Amino acid sequence: MPEGHSIHRLARQFTDVFGGQRVRVSSPQGRFTAGAALLDGREVVGASAHGKQLFVHFGPDGAHHLRVHLGLYGAFDFGGDEHFAGASSIGAPRRIGEREVAGCTPDDGEPAYAGPPPPVGAVRMRMVSDHGWADLRGASACEVLSTEEMRAVRAKLGPDPLAADALVPGAAGRADPEDAAPSSSAGEFARRLGATRTMIGTVLMDQARVAGVGNIYRAEALFRGGIDPWLSANRLAPEQVDALWCDLVALLRAGVRDGRIVTTDEADRPDPASAIWPEQAHYVYQRAGQRCRRCPQTVAVTEVSGRKLYWCPGCQG
DNA sequence: TCTGGATGTCAAC
């Protein structure tokens, strides 16, 4: 699934292209018919993300919120006129690599926008404005919530490294020791890690402890921190927790900026001149059996809770 | 044409 960075990009895209507009909402597949009827004809106020959860907020009373979780297979496709700048597809990779599919503009020779094409495949939800459209396929969740219900969903989630306050100075005792102001995000991360003996490799995938991290960021952040995935979360040193949080913030922010997950530092890419995607983008993820980029060891893989965990026994021992 | 796999989550056992 797209990890947290993709959902934040989606929220931005929804706000940019649907914000302030009255939209038509339908469910060509038929599995979201009742929800679509609740939203059809309403104005999109904006969109937000918390971890891997996308919320699209509707007016005029602000009491209707569309919640979408893409799950493992979900993806959005966008299309429209010049107001629809940005990615035209965000979500599951569909075997085309993690990178999103860039949108076309009229300058590319595309015909002028004349409404959405007939739905292809299982389109769970279609949203259409005067300028373009969005199709949702394969999501694990697509529902309409009241404000209270939305707050309840968010309350169950851990801190998001992409939250606005993620790097408040002094938040985790790092940036400025003189600043004792508690951080609602970094401090919460440290508190939730310190409260469990569960292995850190499992904790990072638990959305109630940290929201937005998935299998790639889990493996890559632990490698970059030199952290043994089997170490109990509450055994991590405070400076390790602090560094891990800061690295997650940096990695996910880069993912939002670039629209893809690249975790390797330039010095660790054997051929910096070549395109780094996909061969050089990761340290350990999907590199089982290959030599570590930083030591002579071979990258290992083990199944943990049904998901593949990649790590380097040399760097993370 | 069939099968396996994928950046996820939840309920049942």
Added chain:
DNA sequence: TTGACCTCCAGAC
């Protein structure tokens, strides 16, 4: 811990 959910694509046959 396991299986269901659910969609698409690449590779095997």
